[in-house]
Amino acid sequence: MIELFAADTPNGKKISIMLEEIGFKYKVTNIDIYKGEQFAEKFKKISPFSKIPVIIDHDNNENIFGSGAILIYLGEKSNRLYEKDNRLKINQWLMAQIGLIGPLIGQHHQFHHFNPGKSKFGEERYFKITKKLYEDLNKRLGASKFLAGENFSIADIATWPWIARHEWHDIGLKNYKNLTRWYLEISKREAVVKGYDLMKNGSVIPKP
Ligand SMILES: N[C@@H](CCC(=O)N[C@@H](CS)C(=O)NCC(=O)O)C(=O)O
Structure with a gap:
C-alpha cells in the first residue's frame, strides 16, 4: 500500500493520477501547506525540503520525495507509463x-x-x-x-x-x-x- 502525503495542488495531483492509472492501493494523507504543516519535524524526516508530494511504500518501507522521482519509482514498480x-x-x-x-x-x-x-x-x-x-x-x-x-x-x-x-x-x-x-x-x-x-x-x- 502506498501512502501519499500531498496537498490539493498540481504536484499532488500528479501522484494521485499516476496511482489511479496503475491501480495501486493508496491512501492520501493531507498536508495543509497553507497552515505550515510541511514544516513539522515529523514531515521533514520524509521530505528534506518540506515539500509535497512524498510517498511511503508500505510494502518495503521505502520513502520517496519529489514528484519526478516518485513518478519514475511508480513507473518502474508497475512497469506502466514509463516504457x-x-x-x-x-x-x-x-x-x-x-x-x-x-x-x-x-x-x-x-x-x-x-x-x-x-x-x-x-x-x-x-x-x-x-x-x-x-x-x-x-x-x-x-x-x-x-x-x-x-x-x-x-x-x-x-x-x-x-x-x-x-x-x-x-x-x-x-x-x-x-x-x-x-x-x-x-x-x-x-x-x-x-x-x-x-x-x-x-x-x-x-x-x-
Ligand atoms: N520539485 C518539487 C516541487 C514540490 C513543490 O513545490 N510543492 C509545493 C506544493 S505544489 C509545496 O510543497 N509547497 C510548500 C512550501 O513551499 O512551503 C516536486 O516536483 O515535487
Whole structure:
C-alpha cells in the first residue's frame, strides 16, 4: 500500500493520477501547506525540503520525495507509463516539467493569481514566460501525440495538472489548438478524472 502525503495542488495531483492509472492501493494523507504543516519535524524526516508530494511504500518501507522521482519509482514498480525503450525521451519531457514548467508557472501563480498588483515586473515576467511555455508545448504537441511520443507517459502526467490550472493563467488555452487537443484527450481518462479529485471533495477538471 502506498501512502501519499500531498496537498490539493498540481504536484499532488500528479501522484494521485499516476496511482489511479496503475491501480495501486493508496491512501492520501493531507498536508495543509497553507497552515505550515510541511514544516513539522515529523514531515521533514520524509521530505528534506518540506515539500509535497512524498510517498511511503508500505510494502518495503521505502520513502520517496519529489514528484519526478516518485513518478519514475511508480513507473518502474508497475512497469506502466514509463516504457523501457522510450525512457530517454520520457526523461527529457519529465525533467522539463520538473525544472521549467512547474517552477516557472508556479511563479506566475504567485504574481498573477495570488498577489496581483504587488510587482508589475514579476507579473509581466512570468506571464510572458508562461505564454512561451504554452507556445512551446503547443508546438511539440503539433508534432507528437503525447509529449514523449505516441504513448501517454509519466511526462504527460507530470505536465497535465499544470495546464489544468489554465484558468489562473489567463493565457487562453483555447488559442493553442494542439495543447487543447492533448489536454482534452487526457481529461477524458477515467484515472485522471479520479486522481484529479485527490481529496475527494468533488474537484472537477476545468474545461478549456
Ligand atoms: N520539485 C518539487 C516541487 C514540490 C513543490 O513545490 N510543492 C509545493 C506544493 S505544489 C509545496 O510543497 N509547497 C510548500 C512550501 O513551499 O512551503 C516536486 O516536483 O515535487
